[in-house]
Amino acid sequence: MENGFQILEHTADVGLMATGSDLKQAFAAAAAGLFSIIAQSRQIETRDCHHIEVKAEDADSLLVGWLNEFIYLFDARHLLFKRFDITEITPTSLVAEAWGEPVDPSRHHIKMGVKAATYHTLKVEREFGGYRLQVLFDV
């Protein structure tokens, strides 16, 4: 698994599995995976920093909320991200700084639009040596 995430096959949608030695790392890997679906990650530069706070009912919703935050930022504000520094995380809230830049059509190849992260087959699991997350995107 490269960079802590892997894209999963699904008939109509696109799935993602992400792992990390702790929840921070796993959540960061999931966000990196999302942007690898939307764009070519290597083309994204870490020029600007964006402060992000997410609150949710539980860890599952937190993951969906975290990823949907980025889907909104890309769809409404055309922002791409590459580095994710999660400073605080509990099962119901997180604070992070995400680094990236606005879309520049001359440098960025946009591969796919993502409508939303869904709850379908969603997993936030503790496994030996860390966490494993699974999420399905509606594309």
Added chain:
Amino acid sequence: MAKWDGPLGRIDDYRWEIPRSYKEGMRVPGLIYSDEEMLGHILNEQALEQVANVAFLPGIVGRSLAMPDIHWGYGFAIGGVAATRADDGVISPGGVGYDINCGVRLLRSDLHRDEVLPHIRKLMDQLFADIPSGVGVSGRIRVDNRELSKVMVNGARWAVERGYGEADDLEMLEEGGAMKGADHDGVSRRARERGAPQLGTLGSGNHFIEIAAVSDIYEPEVARVLGIDREGQVVVLIHSGSRGLGHQVCEDNLRVMEKAVKKYDIRLPDRQLACAPFTSPEGQDYFGAMAAAANYAWANRQAMTHWVRQALAKAMGRSTRDLGLRLVYDVAHNIAKVEEHTVGDSPTRVVVHRKGATRAFPPGHHEIPLRYRMVGQPVLIPGDMGRYSYLLTGTEAAMKESWGSTCHGAGRMQSRSAAKRAMKGQDIAAMLEKKGITVRASSRSGMAEEASEAYKDVAQVVEVVRCAGISRKVMRSRPLGVIKG
């Protein structure tokens, strides 16, 4: 992926049943429209588990339905239909999906294939230039917040009043292009922020605009009523939805529904089926916001219709009046509606969820435009970009058995990456060009994902709904040119 191995009883050649006894908590059985061959594909994934899960929804009546183009979605399968009692049943955003009022519009013209073919490249270039498509592309329409609220209340009429299209167009739209009860106040700032710049854009994924020619007419008299008179007649299909606005409305409300499930103590086998009683504040808020998003989608397709007319006129060197580009109909295939149906023996108000399914009302129904009332509601079924699309009509059997619903398209068979792998190294545009189809696309990889091979044959899907009696086949068209987002 694991094969589904639950119990399935054969009712006849085109109907299969999942018994209520399959899972404790199912309130009704499941009913799948399929022939034996297609059932093989359907069983390869977990779509039928989702049909069984939908049967848990409080207030569900009849059966949890699956159309032959069903495939595994989130919560509801795509191709799923369920009706819940409006009085004491639930409404579920997962039964509509993220792309609220994703739908199809069909235009007929006075043009013949032979007149258009010499100009087809120029025409597709013109359409591609005039209609914004692809990911992250902004539209040509500028709306502020107040204006966007009007879009969400007035739908297609808003677009016509702004000069996009003609007043006559509005008569030929499901709901007249504006669902009542739309609550623009219930649409979040984020949804508005996503939706405002995307008004008048096609989008990406499987959305498209297709110039096609009539290849087969199965029922000439019905076809004539719907404006289809001859083989070779040029028609236009537009497939698009409510863009980021609808996606955000769905997401915002799913979060509310998560809490509602606990509040109203609703037991569900899948979180993505989150729902609330239809009459509850949460249920009504979602329904109002969903209607607002649906109206946005009708305005969106209306604006694109206007540009299609202009592009055709320009490329053909004719006036728009000369082209006879009139609306045949416009259907939503991701939506929830309050309708009156017969449950048991009594007329009952139900919330019909159609997720990847089309309304198919029978001849005589009062919601069908007067001009079409004798023949039944037109149903538009797009196929994949390399094959053909269909025009059907609704039937009395659909009204009795499937809440006046039928299939919506071909239905995916291969995942996007599997399709890309299968197509690797092949130039899809060149392959289609050989078949006489000119394609303009924003993304090359997106084209491979949408290749014919990734889909079921829509002819087979349509044959199942015809044989099952829930639709009549009127016309088939073959593409001449396609714009892909």
